Amino acid sequence: MMIAPVGGAKHRLLPSCSLIALLAALALPVQATAAGTRAGSTISNTATASFDSGGGPTTIDSNRVDLLVDELLDVTVDSSNPADVPTTPGATGQVLTFSVTNNGNGVEAFALSTVANAGGDDYDPAVTQIYLDNGDGLFDAGTDTLYTAGANDPTLDPDESIAVFVVTTTPGTVVDGNRGIVSLVAAARTGTGTPGTSFAGQGEGGGDAVVGATGADGEDAGAFVVSAATVALVKSASITNPLGTADPIPGATITYTIVATVTGSGSVSGLAVTDNIPADTSYVPGSITLGGSPLTDAADADAGDYNGARINVALGTVAGGQSRTISFQTMIH
Amino acid sequence: MRPALLLMLAAALPGPAFAANQVALDNKVFVERVSTDADGKQRILLEEPKLVVPGDRLVFVLNYRNVGAQAADKFVVTNPLPAAVRFAGAGDTEPLVSVDGGKQWGRLDELSIATADGAHRAAQPADVTHIRWAFQKPIPAGATGKLMFRGIVK
Numbered sequence: 001m002m003i004a005p006v007g008g009a010k011h012r013l014l015p016s017c018s019l020i021a022l023l024a025a026l027a028l029p030v031q032a033t034a035a036g037t038r039a040g041s042t043i044s045n046t047a048t049a050s051f052d053s054g055g056g057p058t059t060i061d062s063n064r065v066d067l068l069v070d071e072l073l074d075v076t077v078d079s080s081n082p083a084d085v086p087t088t089p090g091a092t093g094q095v096l097t098f099s100v101t102n103n104g105n106g107v108e109a110f111a112l113s114t115v116a117n118a119g120g121d122d123y124d125p126a127v128t129q130i131y132l133d134n135g136d137g138l139f140d141a142g143t144d145t146l147y148t149a150g151a152n153d154p155t156l157d158p159d160e161s162i163a164v165f166v167v168t169t170t171p172g173t174v175v176d177g178n179r180g181i182v183s184l185v186a187a188a189r190t191g192t193g194t195p196g197t198s199f200a201g202q203g204e205g206g207g208d209a210v211v212g213a214t215g216a217d218g219e220d221a222g223a224f225v226v227s228a229a230t231v232a233l234v235k236s237a238s239i240t241n242p243l244g245t246a247d248p249i250p251g252a253t254i255t256y257t258i259v260a261t262v263t264g265s266g267s268v269s270g271l272a273v274t275d276n277i278p279a280d281t282s283y284v285p286g287s288i289t290l291g292g293s294p295l296t297d298a299a300d301a302d303a304g305d306y307n308g309a310r311i312n313v314a315l316g317t318v319a320g321g322q323s324r325t326i327s328f329q330t331m332i333h
Numbered sequence: 334m335r336p337a338l339l340l341m342l343a344a345a346l347p348g349p350a351f352a353a354n355q356v357a358l359d360n361k362v363f364v365e366r367v368s369t370d371a372d373g374k375q376r377i378l379l380e381e382p383k384l385v386v387p388g389d390r391l392v393f394v395l396n397y398r399n400v401g402a403q404a405a406d407k408f409v410v411t412n413p414l415p416a417a418v419r420f421a422g423a424g425d426t427e428p429l430v431s432v433d434g435g436k437q438w439g440r441l442d443e444l445s446i447a448t449a450d451g452a453h454r455a456a457q458p459a460d461v462t463h464i465r466w467a468f469q470k471p472i473p474a475g476a477t478g479k480l481m482f483r484g485i486v487k
Contacts, residue, residue, distance in 0.1 A: 036387020
């Protein structure tokens with residue numbers, strides 16, 4: 001915006017234009033950042049001419065032209081999660097992290113919103129909250145600020161960024177390998193639109209605000225991937241008896257084999273296999289094995305125990321694609 | 334307008350300053366916009382700078398006129414570049430430039446910048462701090478001319 005569209009005689013009459021220009025330059029420092037010259041700065045231009053018309057060297061100033069720099073509205077949103085974030089069915093408090101950067105040249109507030117149903121994925125994460133980072137880049141609901149649209153829109157200086165956390169719940173119906181995408185949208189409060197759209201008088205420093213190349217709104221997507229695991233137990237029995245046959249007669253020994261197979265991209269934790277000793281049989285002491293290695297009956301450092309009614313083998317965390325084989329023996333009364 | 338201007342100048346300024354106005358130097362700034370018409374042809378328009386944002390191309394135009402009765406000798410026009418503007422050429426007006434605040438002058442390709450490690454690198458348009466046109470011949474009485482350069486808003 002030209003605030004001093006001079007070019008006529010008026011300014012040539014000013015006796016000390018250069019002094020005025022100097023004062024103006026001192027009073028209005030021009031900040032240049034990556035986002036460009038700060039909105040509200042004044043670009044002042046004055047040329048001088050020197051010559052000699054016979055009376056000795058003479059110097060004159062031109063008129064001064066002052067240009068007020070208007071505000072460019074530009075913002076970008078970037079996902080801070082380099083890869084899909086693992087989640088599990090029904091999990092709450094599932095966080096995607098984004099960075100919102102003011103690429104404009106003026107202080108600007110940005111409205112934040114999310115899009116979870118744009119398609120291109122297998123399910124829609126349910127967005128429960130948006131949090132504004134306190135500066136450490138780490139999500140902590142206790143110290144970060146809960147965002148309420150219109151109430152605490154983040155206000156960013158030129159080139160300033162803020163981390164934004166989108167908190168979601170994963171539906172209980174999802175299955176292993178499902179992806180759910182959530183996009184964060186940041187839009188300049190002054191206005192958005194096609195590049196070049198201007199908002200008269202709404203720029204920082206009294207100029208206009210002009211939509212830049214980003215359209216004054218930015219968007220980026222982050223994604224969750226369901227990392228679930230399921231456990232399948234297969235139990236089999238084989239019988240040996242003193243007769244050397246496989247008949248279940250009194251005195252026969254039954255060897256039970258339980259294979260726990262974990263499938264899926266995730267893992268299960270705290271997996272334990274428990275089996276009650278059937279009626280009319282008695283447990284053969286010291287017969288529990290895990291992966292072919294014997295375990296003691298006592299509840300002690302090893303994974304297995306027998307408490308008089310059932311055997312138990314604690315398998316702990318087992319990743320998808322792995323299996324564990326447990327066996328124990330009973331004797332028919 | 335010019336006769337009226339002369340009259341005002343003569344009336345407003347005391348004697349010694351009269352000589353100072355034997356040459357008039359008029360400064361205008363335009364924004365260069367490229368628009369593409371329906372046929373896909375690009376047109377470059379010079380607009381009044383109603384809106385100025387970082388990245389805009391500015392065209393600085395200096396019109397001079399020797400309004401005195403004598404020729405103006407040793408005519409030199411100097412334009413310090415505003416700090417927020419990066420020099421982007423001066424067309425065929427071939428000015429001298431300075432990259433050190435007006436101490437040394439030369440063609441851009443003759444100048445260098447001292448780097449932090451004591452070496453020198455060739456000066457770039459972004460280094461330009463001042464632009465100067467030094468005329469070899471006197472400007473005759475009544476003669477006019479136009480100088481221009483381009484700059485990009487940082």
